Amino acid sequence: MFTSQISAVAICRTPYKQKFGIPRQPGLVDVKGYVELVPSLNTVDAIRGIEQYSHLWLLFCFHENLAQGWKTTVRPPRLGGNEKLGVFATRSTFRPNGIGQSVVKLHGVVIRKGKVCLEISGMDLLDGTPIIDIKPYIPFSDAITDAKGGIAQDAPELIHVTFSDNANTQLLTLSENAKYARLQPLISAVLAQDPRPAYKKAKDDPKIYQVALYDLDILWQVIDNQVVVLALKPTSVVLLDE
Structure with a gap:
């Protein structure tokens, strides 16, 4: 035991x-x-x-x-x-x-x-x-170079990410804070993974999703098989002390 x-x-x-x-x-x-x-x-x-x-x-x-x-x-x-x-x-x-x-x-x-x-x-x-x-x-x-990865042999396929005019304006304002210096590439990299549940990806999905990064809520939607970032706003998630 x-x-x-x-x-x-x-x-x-x-x-x-x-x-x-x-x-x-x-x-x-x-x-x-x-x-x-x-x-x-x-x-x-x-x-x-x-x-x-x-x-x-x-x-x-x-x-x-x-x-x-x-x-x-x-x-x-x-x-x-x-x-x-x-x-x-x-x-x-x-x-x-x-x-x-x-x-x-x-x-x-x-x-x-x-x-x-x-x-x-x-x-x-x-x-x-x-x-x-x-x-x-x-x-x-x-590092085992000839290992078999089963169902995860290859890296996941990425989905294209774009930003609305509103989101770009908000990013420009946030970029004045050094904390958000790499915020846009981070948002793109996270959402390119398409974090939606698997069953949502095979049909039209009008839902607006939210992902919390740092102290911001990122609002986004999938339109024509690409992610569109709609807006950024102060987070509603309770943050831990850093």
């Missing part, structure tokens, strides 16, 4: 403020975030030597899914949400132990508000995600 108690070693800080819109795999969107060590580990000694690696494995907890439980079979988006696979044959977020893993790019060690942090990019993690372990990515053993 496994009895060891697992607790967070860090918290991930990302622009993704809600689950909807987060890339379904790491490395699909080039956006920066931080892995912030918890107070009991807030020392550079815990990460001494880590800058010799270009990438890291993050083991984390799907903390917002735990209360919803899990099932032995799931409907992967790759299969249009119509076919079932066993939970262990997928990367479903609804798992018996709620544990996930992602590989991220490491940019360096920084101190933010007195906290030791790893600056990273390419993560697919919700803001506030508990990190339960950090491990170096080792290319000669971790």
Whole structure:
């Protein structure tokens, strides 16, 4: 019987403020975030030597899914949400132990508000995600060039993203704040993944969707098989302290 108690070693800080819109795999969107060590580990000694690696494995907890439980079979988006696979044959977020893993790019060690942090990019993690372990990515053993990817052998197809005149005007105003310097390419990269449920993609879908990035709600719609960003407004999502 496994009895060891697992607790967070860090918290991930990302622009993704809600689950909807987060890339379904790491490395699909080039956006920066931080892995912030918890107070009991807030020392550079815990990460001494880590800058010799270009990438890291993050083991984390799907903390917002735990209360919803899990099932032995799931409907992967790759299969249009119509076919079932066993939970262990997928990367479903609804798992018996709620544990996930992602590989991220490491940019360096920084101190933010007195906290030791790893600056990273390419993560697919919700803001506030508990990190339960950090491990170096080792290319000669971790990269298997002839591996078979099953239903996920190829990267997802992207959908074209455009911005309405209203959205472009709002982006121009927001660009005066350094925080939003790369907001437009981030919105484009996130929405190009078409985060809608799989069953919505095979028919006309007039619904206006909302994705929360940073402290903004991005309103968008799919028109003629392309995403049109309609507007940006202050978020309605409760944000975690950064």
